[in-house]
Amino acid sequence: xxxxxxxxxxxxxxxxxxxxxxxxxxxxxxxxxxxxxxxxxxxxxxxxxxxxxxxxxxxxxxxxxxxxxxxxxxxxxxxxxxxxxxxxxxxxxxxxxxxxxxxxxxxxxxxxxxxxxxxxxxxxxxxxxxxxxxxxxxxxxxxxxxxxxxxxxxxxxxxxxxxxxxxxxxxxxxxxxxxxxxxxxxxxxxxxxxxxxxxxxxxxxxxxxxxxxxxxxxxxxxxxxxxxxxxxxxxxxxxxxxxxxxxxxxxxxxxxxxxxxxxxxxxxxxxxxxxxxxxxxxxxxxxxxxxxxxxxxxxxxxxxxxxxxxxxxxxxxxxxxxxxxxxxxxxxxxxxxxxxxxxxxxxxxxxxxxxxxxxxxxxxxxxxxxxxxxxxxxxxxxxxxxxxxxxxxxxxxxxxxxxxxxxxxxxxxxxxxxxxxxxxxxxxxxxxxxxxxxxxxxxxxxxxxxxxxxxxxxxxxxxxxxxxxxxxxxxxxxxxxxxxxxxxxxxxxxxxxxxxxxxxxxxxxxxxxxxxxxxxxxxxxxxxxxxxxxxxxxxxxxxxxxxxxxxxxxxxxxxxxxxxxxxxxxxxxxxxxxxxxxxxxxxxxxxxxxxxxxxxxxxxxxxxxxxxxxxxxxxxxxxxxxxxxxxxxxxxxxx
Ligand code: SF4
Ligand code: SF4
Numbered sequence: 001x002x003x004x005x006x007x008x009x010x011x012x013x014x015x016x017x018x019x020x021x022x023x024x025x026x027x028x029x030x031x032x033x034x035x036x037x038x039x040x041x042x043x044x045x046x047x048x049x050x051x052x053x054x055x056x057x058x059x060x061x062x063x064x065x066x067x068x069x070x071x072x073x074x075x076x077x078x079x080x081x082x083x084x085x086x087x088x089x090x091x092x093x094x095x096x097x098x099x100x101x102x103x104x105x106x107x108x109x110x111x112x113x114x115x116x117x118x119x120x121x122x123x124x125x126x127x128x129x130x131x132x133x134x135x136x137x138x139x140x141x142x143x144x145x146x147x148x149x150x151x152x153x154x155x156x157x158x159x160x161x162x163x164x165x166x167x168x169x170x171x172x173x174x175x176x177x178x179x180x181x182x183x184x185x186x187x188x189x190x191x192x193x194x195x196x197x198x199x200x201x202x203x204x205x206x207x208x209x210x211x212x213x214x215x216x217x218x219x220x221x222x223x224x225x226x227x228x229x230x231x232x233x234x235x236x237x238x239x240x241x242x243x244x245x246x247x248x249x250x251x252x253x254x255x256x257x258x259x260x261x262x263x264x265x266x267x268x269x270x271x272x273x274x275x276x277x278x279x280x281x282x283x284x285x286x287x288x289x290x291x292x293x294x295x296x297x298x299x300x301x302x303x304x305x306x307x308x309x310x311x312x313x314x315x316x317x318x319x320x321x322x323x324x325x326x327x328x329x330x331x332x333x334x335x336x337x338x339x340x341x342x343x344x345x346x347x348x349x350x351x352x353x354x355x356x357x358x359x360x361x362x363x364x365x366x367x368x369x370x371x372x373x374x375x376x377x378x379x380x381x382x383x384x385x386x387x388x389x390x391x392x393x394x395x396x397x398x399x400x401x402x403x404x405x406x407x408x409x410x411x412x413x414x415x416x417x418x419x420x421x422x423x424x425x426x427x428x429x430x431x432x433x434x435x436x437x438x439x440x441x442x443x444x445x446x447x448x449x450x451x452x453x454x455x456x457x458x459x460x461x462x463x464x465x466x467x468x469x470x471x472x473x474x475x476x477x478x479x480x481x482x483x484x485x486x487x488x489x490x491x492x493x494x495x496x497x498x499x500x501x502x503x504x505x506x507x508x509x510x511x512x513x514x515x516x517x518x519x520x521x522x523x524x525x526x527x528x529x530x531x532x533x534x535x536x537x538x539x540x541x542x543x544x545x546x547x548x549x550x551x552x553x554x555x556x557x558x559x560x561x562x563x564x565x566x567x568x569x570x571x572x573x574x575x576x577x578x579x580x581x582x583x584x585x586x587x588x589x590x591x592x593x594x595x596x597x598x599x600x601x602x603x604x605x606x607x608x609x610x611x612x613x614x615x616x617x618x619x620x621x622x623x624x625x626x627x628x629x630x631x632x633x634x635x636x637x638x639x
Contacts, residue, residue, distance in 0.1 A: 003166060003201065004164070005060070006140070007162070007164075007177060009204075010161075013038070013054075013055055014159055015040055015053035017639065018156045018157060019036045022155065026151075028127070029136070030111035030113050031113065032605065035106075036055065037056050038053055038638065039618055040052075041054060041622060041636070042634045043626060043630060043633045051636075052207065052622060052625070055153075057104065058102075058137045059200030059202040060081055060083045060200065060201040062200075063198050063199045064100075065101065065198060065402070066096035066099050066105055069096050069579065071576060071580045072089050072090060074134075081201055082145070084139055085134070087130070092107060093580070094591075097607060099583050101196040103609055105137045106136045106606040107134070107136070113126075150164050189205055190624060193617060193620065325348060328343070371556070375555070377474055377476055380559070384562075387566045391569050394571075395569065403586075407609055410616045411590065411612045414598050415589075415593065417598045418593050422592075423593065426592050427588065429588070430581070430585040430587075430589070431582070431584075434580075435578075451498070451502040455495075455500065458497075459496060462492045462496065464488065465485065493537065497533045500533065503526055504526060507526070532561040535555075539558055587608055591608040614638060
């Protein structure tokens, strides 16, 4: 499988911007939009001054944040590694604009064009190529690559500073160039902003500021004679992008296939299990309609043999004498009913008193009782507090990764000029409108918004119910069905459940719902939700139907699902719930910032944040290639 990449040799770049123009011509991009741009960096102080030219374009990252952030699954990665935006699926949400750490995604509401409206060529042939109000970026000229041609910028470059090709092919121009330079000049390719862990395909060879050797293949041809390219230990790009990573496409394909098989088997088995449990619950629905679980941890599993059916769990619960007698008389779980003839009231009471007073050896206490005693509301609260703490810390870490991608730290000086409070209000508004109200989805598809809302607001209802129960019913005592504390979680759970069924349905029908990268995590997320809610309903109905023998098992299954859901949330699609609104908020904030002219000095910028992201890249690259001069750098110009 091919892995296309571009190598940019900074030594060769003369900053002529032929690539910039060729790209505009090839892709018909409007004014202000530059898929290929060249930064002019002046570094050092007179007389020790140096000019660097740094061409920048989409890196077609292996772990592309833009792709992961897109809530519409409009960004996808081809098998050959080219990352593309589906213009039909993109709805202009803008999360990718902030997510790309390099400022390579462009999104503007209204395009400005170079020629007048009556210029037939532009209106007929240029403008229709790019849809309005959707995100755009460099495509590595995929339409040319598919025909076996090089990208337009590569063809236009008069100094061959851009080398494009397949990294998987040892004989491709790019692979040979990397090896030649490593041998001939000792230069190793580097990536921009490695701390963002995007694993880019575009890589750079830095200038040889202190080097005497000629740059153009100095001595390398001899080095190749008789050695054979494939026998040379592959340095450079392959050192930073190991072959295992480059071959990830195959591994991903295999993983995707295995996951899909696993998914089918998992859904079938668990659905069968769920149905069986439901049938069993209905079949057993003869017992008293009390919530035994809430008043006692006993599930009746100790059987008739233990203490004449009155084994330690039941006898030691806090239930009243009358409740205790009712259970004994009617039987419960595996314990048979004892009539007054078989066991008089006084005998019953004396057995119970004896059991209560008797210290029990650990091996005399049934396992179910031991487990049940661990599941008190107080202990569960502490347990979930720890799980939440873990998830919260990881959630913060995840959020920090994205915040770092947005380059918000580099934007601080501009934010201060713009007004931090004003920017925060704009961001807050975006969080509410785009995050909580999911306005962009509503505009696109009210049905999907409704289904999405069922999950989102259903979750809010469940969380609210949890808080209210902790306050008003901490011991989880049995409540009438009409009680608000019963209705709220039931209705909320039902809403979430319907939403999940819809998403599961879409997984079957919509081939674009997953772009391949998040398949495993999305699958985990949706199924964990499904199992959490399903098991929650089972616990409720089993309790009402008196199927006490099953309750502990199902309850443990429910608790395990919740635990996994919380603990894995930062790694699953659930993270979209906070990451996407945060990214959109940053996009809106930086939009306002650039529109005010504070950041870039003029008011038009279709890739908000590009300015301070460019600044970050420039500083880092100069620091890498010439640390002394990096102390004083000025970006003189970039398109
Ligand atoms: Fe996406 Fe930016 Fe990486 Fe290109 S450089 S793939 S736009 S994150
Ligand atoms: Fe540099 Fe080549 Fe682009 Fe000119 S065309 S700016 S030399 S990369």
